Amino acid sequence: MQFEKLTTSHKISTEIVTAIKNKLLDGSLKNGDKLPTEAEMVEQLGVSRTPVREAIKVLESIGVIQIKRGEGMYITNNPSHFSLNPLIFSLIMHSNxxxxxxxxxxxxxxxxxxxxxxxxxxxxxxxxxxxxxxxxxxxxxxxxxxxxxxxxxxxxxxxxxxxxxxxxxxxxxxxxxxxxxxxxxxxxxxxxxxxxxxxxxxxxxxxxxxxxxxxxxxxxxxxxxxxxxxxx
CATH class of the missing domain: 1.20.120 (Four Helix Bundle (Hemerythrin (Met), subunit A))
Structure with a gap:
């Protein structure tokens, strides 16, 4: 999975969540898919480590991302019934x-x-x-x-x-x-x-x-x- 560099004036962590949301909605990312490492996301997106961590924390808290120690980050195989609902992503955009x-x-x-x-x-x-x-x-x-x-x-x-x-x-x-x-x-x-x-x-x-x-x-x-x- 490859992410494009961000060019935005909006809150960067929110834009990272949006990028992952879009890949989920268009099918580029599916349940069980492995995500790039934190360092790889920093390089691919062209951002600092802090907003990447913020975005990961949000997505993990709502059950979209599962972190397996020693293995990496994955899109959950067993999402809750609202985790991938567009409503949750829309509200994330305003949750700050x-x-x-x-x-x-x-x-x-x-x-x-x-x-x-x-x-x-x-x-x-x-x-x-x-x-x-x-x-x-x-x-x-x-x-x-x-x-x-x-x-x-x-x-x-x-x-x-x-x-x-x-x-x-x-x-x-x-x-x-x-x-x-x-x-x-x-x-x-x-x-x-x-x-x-x-x-x-x-x-x-x-x-x-x-x-x-x-x-x-x-x-x-x-x-x-x-x-x-x-x-x-």
Whole structure:
């Protein structure tokens, strides 16, 4: 596999992702194909090592690239059901705009709340509550950032499933895949109390099926997520 040199004024790591996306979409790259080494990509693309690493990190985090120690980088043989979806690549192009990503996610979650309420059942909400109660027991300071992030996401995946809408579930999982690397970077044991507090507030909104979600609540959700997501 050979890549052409980049000539662009856009974010270089984004352009590298685009180059790989285009080769996947036109069939030049297929599941299981081996990619050039990091050094070879630097030379072929005519860029520095840093944006190549950034692009690889993004593609690995969403399951497009699999790195096999001692062997190299491969297009995954077993992609998740959304890994090669054009939607995920389109959103990657904008994922460096943290403010807009946070804003979209929180308004998207208000949509989710309203959808669950439209076909509200105590059984659905109880399933989400079970996940929350499990988190109360399992979120411990000694866990790694990766473990903290994955347990955190279980709550949001349970909320997505409660919509029983394939479009919402697909888009929601895509958004969380974009979020996950930054969540892992930001996760600390000191965040546990705030995470549980936020999830409890979310659960309370679902339990009160007739309560109107206020703009103040939306703003508070956006502000909290932006604060921790933008931490170095």
């Amino acid at each position: 705009n943290t403010e807009k990503l946070v804003e979209f996610r929180q308004h998207f979650e208000i949509l989710i709340i309203n959808m669950i309420r439209a076909k509200w059942s105590l059984e659905k909400v109880k399933k989400i509550e079970e996940v929350y109660l499990s988190q109360v027991e399992r979120l411990k300071p000694e866990l790694s950032p990766e473990e903290l992030a994955m347990i955190d996401l279980e709550f949001h995946y349970a909320v997505l499933d409660a919509t029983e809408n394939a479009f919402v579930i697909e888009i929601g999982k895509t958004i969380y895949e974009l979020y996950k690397p930054k969540m892992i970077a930001a996760k600390q044991s000191s965040n546990i109390e705030q995470t549980l507090k936020t999830h409890k507030a979310y659960l309370d909104l679902l339990l009160q099926k007739d309560l109107v979600v206020s703009e103040k609540q939306i703003d508070e959700m956006i502000e909290y997520n932006q604060e921790w997501l933008e931490k170095d």
